Amino acid sequence: MKEAHLDFETRSTTDLRKSGVYRYAEDPNTRPWGFCYQIGDAPRKRWVMGDAEPTDLLEHIANGGVVTAHNSAFERVIWNFVLRRWYPHWPEIKIEQQDCTMARAAAIAHPQTLDGLGKALHSHEQKDKEGHALMMKMSRPRRFNADGTIVWWDEPHNVDRLMLYCDQDIATEVSTDKLLPPLTDYERQVWRLDQTINERGVPIDVPAVEKAVTLVELAKKSADQEMRRLTGRAVPKCSNDRQIISWINGRGIECTTVAKGEQEDLKFMASLYGDELVRDVIDLRADSKKTSTAKYKAMTECVSADGRIRGMLAYHAASTGRWAGRLVQMQNFPRVDYKKEGYIFEWILDMLDSPMSAKEVFDIMTSVYGESGQQAPLRLLSRMLRACIKAEPGTKLIGGDFSNIEGRVNAWLAGEHWKLAAFREYDNGTGPDLYNLAYARSFGVDINTVTDPQRQIGKVQELALGYQGSVGAYMDMGDNYGVNPYDLTGPVKSAAPAEQWDFTAAQYATANNKNGLQEAEWTALTILVTNWRKANPAIVQSWWDYQDAAVAAVSTPGVIQHVGIIQYYSDGRCLWCILPSGRTLCYAAPEIKTAEVEYICKFTGDTKTRLKNTVYFWGYKEGRWQKMALYGGLQCENIVQAVARDIMVDRMFAVEQAGYPIILTVHDELLSQVRDGLAHLNSKNFQDLMCVNPEWALGLPLTAKAWEDMRYVK
Incomplete structure (x- = not known):
C-alpha cells in the first residue's frame, strides 16, 4: 500500500518546547493552521482549516494506510487530539500505521532534525530556512488584548507563505524517506513500544x-x-x-x-x-x-x-x-x-x-x-x-534495575573470565563484592582486609576505567562518588610497591596531560589506572582488537572482520558494527587517516615517532554533525552500552507480555504501574523476568533487583 506523508503547522499559547506535544494538544487555544500531505508519488496537497475535506487522505488513514512524518508522534497527537475536536468523524491515526523518518535517522546515528538530516544525506530537497522563521513567529500569539482576546499572525499572505514552508517540509521528508533505510521488523516493534510508553505517561504527585x-x-x-x-x-x-x-x-x-x-x-x-x-x-x-x-x-x-x-x-x-x-x-x-x-x-x-x-x-x-x-x-x-x-489510586509501581550491567557485558564480550566467575559467585552469595575484589586485585592484597575507603577506590576504578579511561576519567567519576584525588595519595603510596611509585612518578615531567594535578596526586591516579588495566588484560586487549577491526573493515569494504562475537564491515558508505542481537551500529562516511605521532618511551624517556591509522566518521555530537575519531575505548563503550540496551529491550517485551505496562525506562531500569489486587504481578515475578538471558546472550551473568511501592523510590 502507498504511504502518505503528513506535516502540520500549528499555533498555541502554550510553549511546545516546555510542555511537550501532549500537554500542548490539551490547550484549548492550540489549533492547526493546516497541513500538507502527499500520498505515494501523487502531487503534494495542502489543507487549511475550513477547506473541503481531504477525502483521499481520510480514506487512506481509515483503510490503515501508512502515515509517515518526521517526529510522527507530533502529527499523530495533533491529528487525534486537536484536529478531531473540529472533525470528530475523521479517522484516528494509530501508532501501528505510522512510520517516522526521525526514528529511522536515529537508528543509523544521523541528525534527528529534518534540516540536519537533509544536509547529512545530501538530499536534493532541503528545509526552507526563511519559512522556518515565519513558522516560529506564527506558532505564537502576536499579542493579548486587554479583554483577553488573542491576536494571531493570521493575515492571508502569512498563512499562504506558511503553507509553502509546510509544502517544502513534505518535499524534504519524502526525499529523506527514500534515502533512509527502513527500521528492521524488530526495531519497528521497539519504536511502537516506545510510542505506547510515551502515550501512557508517568503519574506524578x-x-x-x-x-x-x-x-x-x-x-x-x-x-x-x-x-x-x-x-x-x-x-x-x-x-x-x-x-x-x-x-x-x-x-x-x-x-x-x-x-x-x-x-x-x-x-x-x-x-x-x-x-x-x-x-x-x-x-x-x-x-x-x-x-x-x-x-x-x-x-x-x-x-x-x-x-x-x-x-x-x-x-x-x-x-x-x-x-x-x-x-x-x-x-x-x-x-x-x-x-x-x-x-x-x-x-x-x-x-x-x-x-x-x-x-x-x-x-x-x-x-x-x-x-x-x-x-x-x-x-x-x-x-x-x-x-x-x-502511583495513581488503586495501583502500585513495580520497577527493576539491572545490576552493573555494563561491567558484566564488558567482561562477557572481552572474555575476562576471572571477572565473570566473580560476578557469578557474588550473585550466588558465595563470592566477595566486586569493588572489594577490584581493589584487592589492583594491589595484590587479601580481599578480607579491604576497608570501606579502599572499596570506594575500587568502585571508581570499575566504573571509570572500562572504556580506556585514564586519570581524567577517574577524576570525573570520583567526583560523582565523593572520591577526591587529593585524598588518594597516601593510601595509594602505602599500598603500591616503592619501585612502582618511583617509576610512575618519574614519568610526570613528560606526561602529555597532567589534568591539573601535582606530581603525587597524578602518580597515585596513574597507578590506579595501570593496576586496573593489569588486572583486566582481556578487556584492555578488546580495545585494540575493536580498533584494529574497524581499520581493517574500512580498508577492505565488503569483508567482515570478527572480534569474538562482534563483527565489523564497511559497505563503502558506512562502517557497520554487528551486535550479538543482530542489530547494527552505524558510523557514517568512514575514512582512514594516517598520521605520524610522537610518544615518550616509558623506559628511556626519549621522544620517538610512529605511524598511526585512525578511522574518522561523521557523527552527531554537542549539537553538531561533525567528523569524529573512532578509537578502541569509544568502540568498546558503544558496543557495551548497545548490548545492554538490547538486553533491556528484550526484557521490556517480556514484562509487557506478562502484564506489566511499562511507563518509563531510565538507564538500565524499568518502571511499570499495575492495578492493585493482582497477586501474580509482584516484584519477585518482575525480577525473575528481568533476569532471563536473551537467546543470543547465554553465558552472560545477568541479575536485577526489583521493588514495589506507591512512589518511585529506587
Missing part, C-alpha cells in the same frame, strides 16, 4: 510538586539572605558569580571561576587557609544553582490534566540505541539511598500533600534541619524528585 515549586522559591530567597550575611553584603545573590569570585580573591585565595569542576579545589585551598567562610559560600552557591530543583517547575509545565506527564522518552536518542529523557529529563534525577533517607522524604511529602502552606513547610524543614548542610531544603528537594512519581 501534582499537589506536592506544585507546593514544591513555591518551596524552591522560598529556599532560594533564604539562600540569598544567607549569602549576604556570610559575605557582609558583598554578594547580593547566590547567582552573582563575579562578586563571589571577587570576594574569594579578596580573602587571599586565588579564584578565576566557581564552576562545578573547580569547586572542590577551591574548598581544598580554603581548608589549607583555615577559611570556613569560603567553603560555606561555595556550598551555598552550589545548592542554590542546582538545576535539579528547577525540574519541579518543569513538571508543572508539562503535566497533563489527568496528572500524567507524557512524551518523556526519545527513541534511539543515543547512537547506541539507548533512550534519552525529554521534558523533565528523569535520567538526570539524583539517585539517593532511600533506605537511609526515605523517612525524611515521606515526612516532607506528607506535609506537601497536606493543607499546610509552602511557607509553613519551609519553616518546619529549616527548624528541624537548618538552612545549610546535607539536609538543607534545596538539597533535600533535589534528592526528593524521584519520589514525586506516585
Whole structure:
C-alpha cells in the first residue's frame, strides 16, 4: 500500500518546547493552521482549516494506510487530539500505521532534525530556512488584548507563505524517506513500544510538586539572605558569580571561576587557609544553582490534566540505541539511598500533600534541619524528585534495575573470565563484592582486609576505567562518588610497591596531560589506572582488537572482520558494527587517516615517532554533525552500552507480555504501574523476568533487583 506523508503547522499559547506535544494538544487555544500531505508519488496537497475535506487522505488513514512524518508522534497527537475536536468523524491515526523518518535517522546515528538530516544525506530537497522563521513567529500569539482576546499572525499572505514552508517540509521528508533505510521488523516493534510508553505517561504527585515549586522559591530567597550575611553584603545573590569570585580573591585565595569542576579545589585551598567562610559560600552557591530543583517547575509545565506527564522518552536518542529523557529529563534525577533517607522524604511529602502552606513547610524543614548542610531544603528537594512519581489510586509501581550491567557485558564480550566467575559467585552469595575484589586485585592484597575507603577506590576504578579511561576519567567519576584525588595519595603510596611509585612518578615531567594535578596526586591516579588495566588484560586487549577491526573493515569494504562475537564491515558508505542481537551500529562516511605521532618511551624517556591509522566518521555530537575519531575505548563503550540496551529491550517485551505496562525506562531500569489486587504481578515475578538471558546472550551473568511501592523510590 502507498504511504502518505503528513506535516502540520500549528499555533498555541502554550510553549511546545516546555510542555511537550501532549500537554500542548490539551490547550484549548492550540489549533492547526493546516497541513500538507502527499500520498505515494501523487502531487503534494495542502489543507487549511475550513477547506473541503481531504477525502483521499481520510480514506487512506481509515483503510490503515501508512502515515509517515518526521517526529510522527507530533502529527499523530495533533491529528487525534486537536484536529478531531473540529472533525470528530475523521479517522484516528494509530501508532501501528505510522512510520517516522526521525526514528529511522536515529537508528543509523544521523541528525534527528529534518534540516540536519537533509544536509547529512545530501538530499536534493532541503528545509526552507526563511519559512522556518515565519513558522516560529506564527506558532505564537502576536499579542493579548486587554479583554483577553488573542491576536494571531493570521493575515492571508502569512498563512499562504506558511503553507509553502509546510509544502517544502513534505518535499524534504519524502526525499529523506527514500534515502533512509527502513527500521528492521524488530526495531519497528521497539519504536511502537516506545510510542505506547510515551502515550501512557508517568503519574506524578501534582499537589506536592506544585507546593514544591513555591518551596524552591522560598529556599532560594533564604539562600540569598544567607549569602549576604556570610559575605557582609558583598554578594547580593547566590547567582552573582563575579562578586563571589571577587570576594574569594579578596580573602587571599586565588579564584578565576566557581564552576562545578573547580569547586572542590577551591574548598581544598580554603581548608589549607583555615577559611570556613569560603567553603560555606561555595556550598551555598552550589545548592542554590542546582538545576535539579528547577525540574519541579518543569513538571508543572508539562503535566497533563489527568496528572500524567507524557512524551518523556526519545527513541534511539543515543547512537547506541539507548533512550534519552525529554521534558523533565528523569535520567538526570539524583539517585539517593532511600533506605537511609526515605523517612525524611515521606515526612516532607506528607506535609506537601497536606493543607499546610509552602511557607509553613519551609519553616518546619529549616527548624528541624537548618538552612545549610546535607539536609538543607534545596538539597533535600533535589534528592526528593524521584519520589514525586506516585502511583495513581488503586495501583502500585513495580520497577527493576539491572545490576552493573555494563561491567558484566564488558567482561562477557572481552572474555575476562576471572571477572565473570566473580560476578557469578557474588550473585550466588558465595563470592566477595566486586569493588572489594577490584581493589584487592589492583594491589595484590587479601580481599578480607579491604576497608570501606579502599572499596570506594575500587568502585571508581570499575566504573571509570572500562572504556580506556585514564586519570581524567577517574577524576570525573570520583567526583560523582565523593572520591577526591587529593585524598588518594597516601593510601595509594602505602599500598603500591616503592619501585612502582618511583617509576610512575618519574614519568610526570613528560606526561602529555597532567589534568591539573601535582606530581603525587597524578602518580597515585596513574597507578590506579595501570593496576586496573593489569588486572583486566582481556578487556584492555578488546580495545585494540575493536580498533584494529574497524581499520581493517574500512580498508577492505565488503569483508567482515570478527572480534569474538562482534563483527565489523564497511559497505563503502558506512562502517557497520554487528551486535550479538543482530542489530547494527552505524558510523557514517568512514575514512582512514594516517598520521605520524610522537610518544615518550616509558623506559628511556626519549621522544620517538610512529605511524598511526585512525578511522574518522561523521557523527552527531554537542549539537553538531561533525567528523569524529573512532578509537578502541569509544568502540568498546558503544558496543557495551548497545548490548545492554538490547538486553533491556528484550526484557521490556517480556514484562509487557506478562502484564506489566511499562511507563518509563531510565538507564538500565524499568518502571511499570499495575492495578492493585493482582497477586501474580509482584516484584519477585518482575525480577525473575528481568533476569532471563536473551537467546543470543547465554553465558552472560545477568541479575536485577526489583521493588514495589506507591512512589518511585529506587
